Amino acid sequence: MFLSETLTGEQPTISGILAPKLGKRSVLQFRNPNLQPVLRTTSMKGLIRHAAEFLIEKVAENILPQQASQEETQEGVAVCSYLSISGQPHVPRCILPASNLDPRVKEKMERLKWILKEENKIIYKNYPCLSCSIFGTTGLKSLVSISFVKENQPQIQTSESPVITSITSFYFTHQFIRGGSPLYVDAIKPGPLYNFLLRITIKRPKTPHLHVKSDFDPITVATSVIYLSTLVINSGLFRLGRFKSRGLGWIQLIPKNTDTLKEILKATSNNLIEAAKKVLEEELKSRLLT
Ligand SMILES: [Zn+2]
Numbered sequence: 001m002f003l004s005e006t007l008t009g010e011q012p013t014i015s016g017i018l019a020p021k022l023g024k025r026s027v028l029q030f031r032n033p034n035l036q037p038v039l040r041t042t043s044m045k046g047l048i049r050h051a052a053e054f055l056i057e058k059v060a061e062n063i064l065p066q067q068a069s070q071e072e073t074q075e076g077v078a079v080c081s082y083l084s085i086s087g088q089p090h091v092p093r094c095i096l097p098a099s100n101l102d103p104r105v106k107e108k109m110e111r112l113k114w115i116l117k118e119e120n121k122i123i124y125k126n127y128p129c130l131s132c133s134i135f136g137t138t139g140l141k142s143l144v145s146i147s148f149v150k151e152n153q154p155q156i157q158t159s160e161s162p163v164i165t166s167i168t169s170f171y172f173t174h175q176f177i178r179g180g181s182p183l184y185v186d187a188i189k190p191g192p193l194y195n196f197l198l199r200i201t202i203k204r205p206k207t208p209h210l211h212v213k214s215d216f217d218p219i220t221v222a223t224s225v226i227y228l229s230t231l232v233i234n235s236g237l238f239r240l241g242r243f244k245s246r247g248l249g250w251i252q253l254i255p256k257n258t259d260t261l262k263e264i265l266k267a268t269s270n271n272l273i274e275a276a277k278k279v280l281e282e283e284l285k286s287r288l289l290t
Contacts, residue, residue, distance in 0.1 A: 094128035096139030
């Protein structure tokens with residue numbers, strides 16, 4: 001099952017920064033062996049995951065009863081990377097098998113009732129968390145793979161390939177002057193369209209409980225989360241390369257057509273967002289409400 005999406009730069013999208021050192025461009029980021037700047041599928045996937053985690057947290061906060069304390073909210077309501085442990089933000093903490101969990105993480109997850117002990121049984125209510133369930137974690141393969149597709153080339157490449165397509169012609173290098181020393185920045189010109197395929201696949205349908213806790217199937221849940229996440233990204237809240245490369249790339253993710261989406265979510269064009277939100281809410285209720 002895949003969604004075909006189109007990516008277009010709304011502003012110059014910074015893909016890497018060349019730090020000036022001894023007057024030379026000493027640091028090359030996001031370039032292929034021919035030193036051509038490239039857009040990585042891992043960057044795209046990271047961007048979608050960041051947006052999805054934010055979205056899941058926000059929706060979870062809304063469905064949880066009011067008694068959730070401020071302290072608990074700060075610990076992370078639904079997504080493990082939002083748990084504040086050892087001062088490392090945004091690190092997935094769900095690890096399979098669960099017995100390998102850091103005891104401090106385990107203790108927090110139990111306190112938040114993500115993991116319940118009932119007599120001799122352990123119930124993994126929100127474990128792995130929805131983000132890890134969709135995007136993968138140590139011991140659990142991601143349901144999502146992204147590949148760029150060259151125009152008029154229908155063949156699909158795997159997401160394992162770090163450099164999918166060279167898009168040099170869409171890039172320009174710009175020189176900023178900061179405090180007297182030049183800073184070189186690679187950027188994507190606004191406007192061009194990149195076709196990429198975002199595929200959601202589940203290889204072992206025997207283990208749907210690892211991915212979903214509600215009655216929906218993993219494909220439906222993952223599709224809902226990713227579709228809503230693209231709307232978050234389109235709003236400009238999360239941008240390409242914002243954290244690691246200090247990028248400012250505001251991009252738009254446009255579904256090529258919404259037929260697949262409508263089919264999976266059993267929705268029409270008019271209630272697509274509504275349908276996706278309902279799936280996400282149901283899934284989070286199964287995970288977070290005891
Ligand atoms: Zn997790």
